[in-house]
Amino acid sequence: MEHVCFENIRLESGVDYFLYIGEIKAFGLSEFVSQGLERRLGRPVRPIGICPDILRQYPYDNVVVINPWAKRPRVISQRGEAERVSVGPFVAHVSASRYVKSLVRLLRERQDGVYVWMFESRPEFLLQEMDGVTLLGPDPALVHQLNDKTWQYETFKEIAPVVDFRICRGRDDMLSCCADFAKRSPHGVFVSCDYSAGGVSSKVVHRIEDAECKFTDPGGKYLVSAYKPHVWDPTVLGVVGNENDVFVAGVADMTIVDGNKFRGSTYPSQLSAAVQTQLAEYTAAIGRKLGALGFRGIFGCDYIVDAKGNIFFIEVNPRKQGTTMEYCCTMEHLLPEGAANLPALEIGAVLDNRFPGNTVYPDQHRAAELDIHWGTFNYKVEGQCVRTRDELPQRLKERDLFKRVASGGAGGHVVLEHVGADVDVLPGTFMGRVAAVSSSRRGMQMALNRGKKKLASCIADA
Known part of the structure; x- marks a missing residue:
């Protein structure tokens, strides 16, 4: 076939x-x-x-x-x-x-x-x-337009705070801009192509040579900004029902390595209630702007927060986020029985231009008291090919693990989509993922670490 x-x-x-x-x-x-x-x-x-x-x-x-x-x-x-x-x-x-x-x-x-x-x-x-x-889902042509990072910064700088940035047209303009930013940005310069996801087409550069090696398109469009030292990388998940109605599910803390590579998230966020409220308000306002442009469906916003609690917008993802499954499992226990979950909200938004009648907005105060803590980790192969030695089959559905913890049972972790034994995993490929759930943050972190070690140990000669 x-x-x-x-x-x-x-x-x-x-x-x-x-x-x-x-x-x-x-x-x-x-x-x-x-x-x-x-x-x-x-x-x-x-x-x-x-x-x-x-x-x-x-x-x-x-x-x-x-x-x-x-x-x-x-x-x-x-x-x-x-x-x-x-x-x-x-x-x-x-x-x-x-x-x-x-x-x-x-x-x-x-x-x-x-x-x-x-x-x-x-x-x-x-x-x-x-x-x-x-x-x-949302209109594909519109999603492509919204994914342009340069457009996002120009559009949303009036809604949420952004770091100092420039839009560069052409590689020479970008390199010149990097040199200018480097004079006043001791922590590095962030460079991204107009279309970038997961850190593939972006980089924090500390030398002009880094930018010259990474970005080679002479006619490309680039976003250049001063790298802002920060403590937190929060991500907020929401659903746009129309130009007026936006459902904000909550705030999670991302794990970012090398300044731009997403490797997982933890929930609930460790940020203060005041900062989380502000993040939700920014995200709702951005969602309403997306709605006015015709977007309908699930989306996410990423931010950074510095040591003083200052928030800076990083990007909009006009699609599901890596946290969508975990939020769906959380909403199942946070919202009343029979309330619409995130995909049902998206279905109503796309087909009816509104949320369904069984929509219930989450109480974030209750969410903070919900004894469900989760964390995720993506094992993405970097540098060179690795070969797996052991099979790590999925023995429990992630949703069932959430249900077990929500009913007072033991926490733990599940290994998801492991490639299997005796497999050559090429760079840029996910070898597997881990999702951990517990009634406490400490328990979740312990379970997440066990899953990460299990993934690492399955590599031949590791």
């Missing part, structure tokens, strides 16, 4: 299905999407995941792995290789896939329409041109 490396689809009678398209690390959220669609449609709804990830084992039902770039594509082969696939080309390939189009037509024969849900709406997504296909 057409670059299909794995498939375990089993369609049940009397059940509707929607498609999740994207990396498998977000497929767990599909349970909450199902929940929102079932309430809306009044019948059982299940996901089918279309993912590029080559793993030894898949902890989910109804997964299709499509990867035309895999050098060793068969998960049952004696030796494996894991390399992260760029989401844009993957979505473009899926949109053109005869296999996927055939699957869509099969679902259309069984049900009224086919919904598609993605971690991030991508302009390469073309399946919505097929009859009966609806994207449950």
Whole structure:
């Protein structure tokens, strides 16, 4: 079959299905999407995941792995290789896939329409041109526009404080600007391409030579700013219902390495209640601006906070954040039973231009007293390829771990999407992730460290 490396689809009678398209690390959220669609449609709804990830084992039902770039594509082969696939080309390939189009037509024969849900709406997504296909997310063309970091700073500097910055057009202009900032910024200069995510196209530079090596596009557009020393890297997750209604889920603290590389988050935030309130207000105002531009759905805002409690805006992510699954699991116990969770809010915003009637806004005072502490860690291979020695299968759903802790049970950790044993993991690829949950911060940190050590120990010759 057409670059299909794995498939375990089993369609049940009397059940509707929607498609999740994207990396498998977000497929767990599909349970909450199902929940929102079932309430809306009044019948059982299940996901089918279309993912590029080559793993030894898949902890989910109804997964299709499509990867035309895999050098060793068969998960049952004696030796494996894991390399992260760029989401844009993957979505473009899926949109053109005869296999996927055939699957869509099969679902259309069984049900009224086919919904598609993605971690991030991508302009390469073309399946919505097929009859009966609806994207449950913000408009892809608008998302592409909003992802421009230079546009973000120019637009949101009137809403939230920003560090001193310049927009540079061309590499020579950027290098000149770096030299100028370096004279008054002893802690370094932050440089980012206009489109950058996860630290891939950005860097904190301390010498002009660093910028010359990292950024090579002579005609590129760059954001240059003084690097601001800070203590905290908070991230705020929200949902835009329309130009007036914004749901703010809460504040988590990110773990950032090398000044720009995200590696995980912890919750609840250790920032003061006053700072968290201000962060929520900035995020709601930014959400309303996004809403006025036509954006509908889940989004996130990242900030930094210095030792004096001063807040500075860093970026908007017009998509789900790395904390979305953990927030969905938290909302399940923070909000009243039957209240809309984050994907249900997004569904209402996209399809109805408003939040559903069962929306309940979270009480952040109660959230602070909720005995649920969580932390995440992404093990992303850097520098050179590593080879795994051991298999770390997922033995418990992350959502079930949250439920156990919320009911007074023991905390712990789960290893998510581990690539498996005897696999060469190439640079830039996730070897696996850890999510830890406990009734106390100390317990969560201990469980998170155990998971991190378990991941590290599975590397051959580590």
